[in-house]
Amino acid sequence: VIHDFNAVGLKPGGSVEREFITADIPVGGPAADITNRTGFSPNQSYLSGWAETDTPWGPFRVYADVNLMGSTTDAELQIYKAYGQWGWLKAGLDYTLWLNQATIPNTLDFEGPNAAPEVRFTQASIKIPLQPGSEKRGLFFTVGVEDAAGDITLPSGVADVTSVNQFPSVIGKLSYEPDWAHMELGGLYRRLKAEGTGYDQSIDGWGVTFSGNVTTWGNDNFIWGLEYGDALGAYMQDTAGLGLDAAPTSATNSTLKAISAFGAWAAYQHWWSKSLRSTATYGLVRLDSDFDLQPQTADQGTYKQTQYASMNLIWSPWPPFDVGLEYMFGHRTITDRTAVYGSTTGQNHRLQFTMRWNFDWER
Template structure:
């Protein structure tokens, strides 16, 4: 090995390590690395001088010089590898920061949501659904028309499901940061009609704060397992068999265990089949839930207890309260590499407003003003299959049954409801979905009358 070759190798290695220094300096304190580079520079200068005069050295001295040179090269290469690793870490951190949002002061902001367009064509066998009705936006089992003249196929386009959210994390100088989450969409709100503007008022979906194991604010009920819901073009999908509720709460989480005190509200059915919101609740709905998961999927078990209440000012027949309760088991089980089975089963007394968008009420009231909780049971099952990496389908069905005290509620209230759907979803790019879905749903009253709804829906959604 000639002196010129060694000189080139030493100089090139040292230069590469030095050039990488600015990027690595962003990742951590590099005082030790700077010291190592300075020491290597001094060694290289000495070795280069000795290489220039090595022809006067003995063979033993030249061998010693060669060994020292190789040692410097080894340390230089090690330094290069460390600097390369640091540069990779810096790039990863930078990419994550860009993806996660931006910072103002001590607060990190992250924006998210999606834009969705729905094209829906539906018909109902038991009566016409009016233009602008929310029943034309998504399935509401308790509002399927019954007993009227069948409608034709009515078509609507809507972007109302478009959703925006903002998440923050603020360092307040405590052990944990304080987080917040606020989300809005444009469903079930007033606004412009389909003649001109199609403008709709934003509504608050979720708004809560978190600190450590605590959540305070409005979000999905702890009694509901959102992770078990199947993929559907419809807003909910398996609505008759689904626990579905968002409300204010205080929730504590420890591992898989969750305990929550949530917004109480008693919905009462009168003898005419009407609905009264008493607003006389004194105790929160209490929920306890346990989540368990693994590579195979996840399971959730949840229980709820409620105090249902009415007062003399509601019916003029005195005050009364009743005990409500419910149990729900739900989950998502992996089938093969990518497919999955999702399910939910729920039963209880006085659960009315928690099931299927309040298909029936929590309780009925008798002539003495006493509450009789209504027992219900419901559930759904859904299977999702991937035909290819960018193509998948879900087939699902759900069912609801109420044990109405007909002597109190009358026979015009919902006794049963069920639905089924199948869809095909194509994802031509990351976070971009295009899907088509067919749904059939039916509602039966206590008097035996029924009505059905058929719907074809095409949707496109871009998430961000």
């Protein structure tokens, strides 16, 4: 059950958005006037499966996840993950290699913090242990490629202009995985291109990230993530799909400019007892606004910054069953020159009550 005290959704009259997307908080106009709405959602239901077989060179495993999150307003089936893993090798559809999957906080809302790169791409990678002679292999180096399409705002004055991926994104990261932590330091390189009639522009994208999950006291844990670079719009949860990898320099200069981005998120999970726990989460995304990107619609505005915060209380009377309440707050800021009805900021408060049964808890 979801209740919005303010508004989420840039289209007036649209259905209740079943994910808390801070990029969709309206800052003014008719969409911002649609407040105090309640909705029900089965979207976070999912089915996961895996299979394993032995080979002369070790076990080969395949995984598949299916859920109803194909749409933010309807229950639409989608294949969420599908990949295989054999020793050091992994290939298929999964969360981007850019994400340290140990840093996904335990939120009831499926979207989670705005800055976390919970986006999925087809990929191939190899994870190499750097301490092959020791019993506990806590240090690893992962390198891989993934098919992350360029998310570019194309110049409106160029005929037949399209974005082209010149080659897959390349990601390398060093991970430290002792029993009490999982920390990663990574780098990314992308090459994006847009071409049309009399137009051919290429840009370099890059990024650095540092993230971790550390056990503190008892079962408590602290999560953090930092990321910065150029052309990272497709890699952040909040900005993916908004054309914020790159944009024309100005309305009169169609030269592509990579958009600089900074993202950070942190969470702390505390166990009050064996069956009762809480997670507090915060996220921040800020983009370089020194460009002349225009909004797609008059009521949208151009993205500058969003903030996300949540707090929940989850009770698990027995392991497969959770019942919980979560409070969420989001704040969105757009650029001054794309103000909507004279406003550049908007916010929303949301409450979500969730009951879920997790039948793969023993895996």
